[in-house]
Amino acid sequence: MKIKKIFNNNVILLSDEMDHEMIVMGKGIGFNKHNSEEVDFSKVDKKFVIDKGQTNKLTELIEHINIEYLELTKDMIEYAENKLAVSFNQNIYLTLTDHISFAITRYQEGIDIRNPLLWEIQKFHKEEYHVALEALKIVEERLQIALPTEEAASIALHFVNAQQSGSDMKQTIEVTKIVNDLINIVKYHYGIKLDENSINYSRFMTHLRYFAYRILSKEGIPDENDSLFEQIKNRYPKAYSCAQKMVTYLEKNDRITPTDEELVYLIIHIHRVTNRSTNRS
Structure with a gap:
């Protein structure tokens, strides 16, 4: 790849014959260099190969900041x-x-x-x-x-x-708000303070985050076992009642209604996290 633009001695923009671009960093990599010259990759510390269409944005940003x-x-x-x-x-x-x-x-x-x-x-x-x-x-x-x-x-x-493939900042903020609201529903429904140091709480948080991402992406878990839902619903009635409040909240905020299969996992997690907290209380 050849040098297309030199930002400073340590940061340059490269391109190949197919016009594929890459921003690279390295101490002195651009020193005394000129456009169209080959780059010494032994000096490269970091390559920036980002999504197509984003390179121009990064280039523009670099031109306007320190x-x-x-x-x-x-x-x-x-x-x-x-x-x-x-x-x-x-x-x-x-x-x-x-x-x-x-x-x-x-x-x-x-x-x-x-x-x-x-x-x-x-x-x-x-x-x-x-x-x-x-x-x-x-x-x-x-x-x-x-x-x-x-x-x-x-x-x-x-x-x-940056850990969520294909998501954007707006979605991350929405997920955070949804998780916070769902946690509060559990707290008020049971009238307890959850044990945030427990493994069940950690598992519950992980489940809620991915649950929220699926809700926002409209990718619910498909129904496969109606009998299991009825079994879990009857075994954990209080957790089921709490999950129904979550469904009401989601429907009021124009989200999709979770499938029964999705609710099975949600009810089980609610029961686990509240059961331990209730016992400790």
């Missing part, structure tokens, strides 16, 4: 992937770089924007939130800019979103 923000974001993402033991969708390099740039601009202009989902993110995406707090330290160490602690919630959402 290039150090891209290098900073790269380190934040690699740190998060290591801590969370995941591989993010490459589009996070575009979305998070844009966010960090805007957050720094707001900070410098004294504009404070509150995140309305701060509490939910802290509660339902604990691991991503704690990693995001550490990511803020990278910003402070590199730029001597102490972004508000609340900014970690927004960064955490980028980490969550």
Whole structure:
């Protein structure tokens, strides 16, 4: 691949004869280089091969921000992937770089924007939130800019979103709200405080997240065993009653009605998480 554009000594845009593009980073990779020259891949530390149509957006973004923000974001993402033991969708390099740039601009202009989902993110995406707090330290160490602690919630959402194939930030925010509302239905229905440190709570949260994604994607689990639903419904009547309240909530908010097969899993999880919490109480 040959150099198409040099952003600075460490970041360049490459293209091949088929016009496939790639942004690469490496110390001194663009030093004393010119367009159309071959690149020395031994100097490449990071390649950015993102979704088709997104390369132009990333290129445009790089042209209008401090290039150090891209290098900073790269380190934040690699740190998060290591801590969370995941591989993010490459589009996070575009979305998070844009966010960090805007957050720094707001900070410098004294504009404070509150995140309305701060509490939910802290509660339902604990691991991503704690990693995001550490990511803020990278910003402070590199730029001597102490972004508000609340900014970690927004960064955490980028980490969550980048783990969901094909989803977008709007959907991630919707999922977080749905999960929070469903959890509150369980709490008020049973009149208890759930044991958030239990394995059942962790399993319940995981189930609710994927349940919410399926609801938003209109991809419910198909009905396969009506007799099992009737059996679970009769065995756990209180959990079934709670699940029906969830169905009512979803229908009022223009979501699809979960299938009986979906409700089987939901009822079982509700019973497990509330049974342990009730016994502890």
